[in-house]
Amino acid sequence: MLQIRPPLQASTTKYAQQLRRGFRWLRFDAPLEAEYRAYSHSDEYVRVLWFSALCLLLWGGYGLFDLWRIDAARLGAGQQPLLTALRVTRVAVTVAIALVLVGALWRAPMRWLHGALMGLGVALSCGAAFAVYAYKVFGVPHETAVLVMIMLGLFSPFAINLWAQLAMAALYLACVGALAWVAPQPEVQAQMLRLGVELALAALVFSFAAYWREHQRREQFLYRGDAHWLAMRDALTGLYNRRMFNHHLEQVMAQARREGQPLALLIVDVDHFKAYNDLHGHPQGDAVLQQVAQVGLACIGRPLDIAARVGGEEFAVLLYGSSAEHARALGQSLVAGVRQRALAHGASPVADVVTVSVGGAMVQPEDRPQTLFARADRVLYQAKNNGRDRCHWEAALQA
Known part of the structure; x- marks a missing residue:
């Protein structure tokens, strides 16, 4: 008795399975995690460019304010080294921003760019904290807006995930603690400690926000992937559907022309399938289609090959880079x-088992997707008219 498999449902996709398992620690299974990272990096270079340009503008503006805010002539001899350190910090952070900007412009590897962004976040937040410390030691009035750089460095939503943000926050708090430890005046020490506590509370709130932001983005990725899979797949067999086949055929034909590669199309039709359904019933017929789909899938092996269900009992196999032989x-x-599956067919005049007829054609220079499909379909009908249960090719390609 032929085993009937249930139709393929959304709950069986890798995206839906991950949704059911959950991702509390913001990690998917390894293959899906790699797909998610590629998806999330698709427009990341543009976002990093805008982020680094904004940082350069703000940081450079605060650096220019130092020129008139701090009167070096009025500082004591003991404060001159601190002023020098502040200027060196300004230059160092500017260089860090410029490196990220250049890396995004030149499309540096994303792994390198992520590391540079983490370094930039620590440099921005710790550099801004050091500037606050220097202002307080100098007794120079300063706007609380300088904290914008700290918050920008710590909680930037660009390219940095939750765990990287938490690591950056920990490094920043260590920096503030060190500055409070070395502060020469008790009031400066108290102010730096208060700043650290305030921003630690802010870090806690923003960390929860960052967690849910990334959680929702991952969840949307899974829902989108599941919907896309269903839109491109045939629910019964799991093969690509006619819509996806047409799109893929057009793309692959263009690529074959550019690269000078051969392209073969096989059209497969189940022989006397209506008679099979009338005798054995539609559930059994669905099971036959699933079995034929598995045989078709076994024929493809290259990345650009595709097997699709293009009609009720009609399938297509596209073979990229395959010779006619x-x-x-x-x-x-x-x-x-298909014959070896030995699926009993009591209403077939061809054989006592389910059989298929196949028509094949090779792409020609003047072909369009419609003409290639039409040629393969004509050859399929030649195979059916010649007795079925066979594979026919255009006359020029017959053995």
């Missing part, structure tokens, strides 16, 4: 593979 051999093996 190789494609013809695959067509014969497809016919033999």
Whole structure:
């Protein structure tokens, strides 16, 4: 008795399975995690460019304010080294911003860019904290707006995930603690400690926000992936549907022309399928289609190959970079593979088991997707008219 498999549902996709398992620690299974990272990096260079440009503008503006805010002539001899350290910090952070900006412009590897962004976040927040410390030691009035740089460095939503943000916050708090430890005046020490406590509380709030922001982004990725999979797949067989096949055929034909690669198309039709449904019932017919789909999937092996269900009992196999000889051999093996499944067909005049007919064509320079499909379909009908249960090719390609 032929085993009937249930139709493929959304709950069986890798995206839906991950949703059911959850991702409390903001990590997917390894293959899906790699796909998510590629998805999230798709527009990251542009966002990093805007972020680094904004940082450069704000940090440079605060640096220019130092020129008139701090009168070096009025500082004591003991404060001159601190002024020098402040200027060195300004230059160092500016260089860090410039490196990230150049890296984004030149499309540096994203792994390198992520490390540079983490370094930039620590440099911005700790540099701004050091500037606050210097202002307090100098007794120079300063706007609390300087804290914008701290918050920007710590809680930037660009390219930095939750765990990186928490690591940056910890480094920043260590920096503030060190500055409070070395502060020469008790009031400066108290002010720096108060600043550290205030921003630690802010870090806690923003960390929860960062967690849920990333959680929701990952959840949206899973829902989008599940919906896209369902839109591109045939629910019964799991193969690509006609819409996806048409899109892929157009893309692959253009690529084959650019690269000078051969392209073969096989059209597969289940012989006397209506008679099978009338005798055995539609549930059994669905099971037959699933079995034929598995045989079709076994024929593809290259990244650009595709197997699709393009009609009720009609399938298509597209073979990129396949010679006519190789494609013809695959067509014969497809016919033999369905026969070997030994699916009883009591209403077929061809055989006592389910069989298929296959028509094949190779892409020609003048072909469009419609003409290639039409040629393969004509050859399929030649195979059916010649007795079915066989693979036919255009006359010029027959063995």
